[in-house]
Amino acid sequence: QVQLQESGPGLVKASETLSLTCTVSGGSISTSYCSWIRQPPGKGLEWIADSYYSGDTNYNPSLRGRATISIDTTKNQFSLTLNSVTAPDTAVYYCASGLSWGTLGHWGQGTLVTVSS
Amino acid sequence: EIVLTQSPATLSLSPGERATLSCRASQSVKSFLAWHQQKPGQAPRLLISDASNRATGIPARFSGSGSGTDFTLTISSLEPEDFAVYYCQQRGKWPFTFGPGTKVDI
Numbered sequence: 263q264v265q266l267q268e269s270g271p272g273l274v275k276a277s278e279t280l281s282l283t284c285t286v287s288g289g290s291i292s293t294s295y296c297s298w299i300r301q302p303p304g305k306g307l308e309w310i311a312d313s314y315y316s317g318d319t320n321y322n323p324s325l326r327g328r329a330t331i332s333i334d335t336t337k338n339q340f341s342l343t344l345n346s347v348t349a350p351d352t353a354v355y356y357c358a359s360g361l362s363w364g365t366l367g368h369w370g371q372g373t374l375v376t377v378s379s
Numbered sequence: 380e381i382v383l384t385q386s387p388a389t390l391s392l393s394p395g396e397r398a399t400l401s402c403r404a405s406q407s408v409k410s411f412l413a414w415h416q417q418k419p420g421q422a423p424r425l426l427i428s429d430a431s432n433r434a435t436g437i438p439a440r441f442s443g444s445g446s447g448t449d450f451t452l453t454i455s456s457l458e459p460e461d462f463a464v465y466y467c468q469q470r471g472k473w474p475f476t477f478g479p480g481t482k483v484d485i
Contacts, residue, residue, distance in 0.1 A: 366423070
């Protein structure tokens with residue numbers, strides 16, 4: 263069974279860079295489409311980015327070029343960096359994966375990242 | 380971007396009753412629409428993909444229908460564990476988007 267686990271700092275200072283990693287177990291990342299999604303406290307879900315191991319990536323324009331998603335097939339991990347963070351970037355960040363673009367068959371448990379001033 | 384509108388915002392029902400949730404897209408997403416369930420403090424869970432395909436392990440009481448711009452999630456007979464927030468999600472056009480959710484409560 264495929265499982266995903268997010269890891270990274272829970273607190274990031276404003277204007278700095280948020281970095282998260284998602285470790286995938288029970289399946290190969292080379293056959294998965296990998297996504298990052300976030301949910302501000304008490305609010306809905308926002309798609310950040312997705313990628314395939316071939317290098318194809320998509321980014322939500324709302325993030326104005328601040329996000330980068332990358333895949334490391336040797337570690338079966340994928341990562342997210344979000345630079346120049348501000349308070350509105352405070353959210354639970356989820357990694358997810360699926361068998362085609364935009365499918366989210368498997369979700370990580372989520373990790374809360376708080377942006378502090 | 381494609382905007383998804385869900386109705387109603389809240390659905391108050393009792394165990395054993397039928398729940399009908401609606402999702403409308405601002406433009407056609409063909410059949411590229413999924414439904415996810417989220418309980419408090421938990422990650423979302425995929426219920427239905429591509430409008431009508433139940434995900435692995437999802438009970439038969441959950442069913443999805445629709446195409447184009449109008450979609451429905453039906454829970455035929457609510458179990459206590461079904462009280463949660465339900466999100467629709469489209470993958471017809473990037474950026475992929477979610478609806479605002481429908482809360483099903485007792």
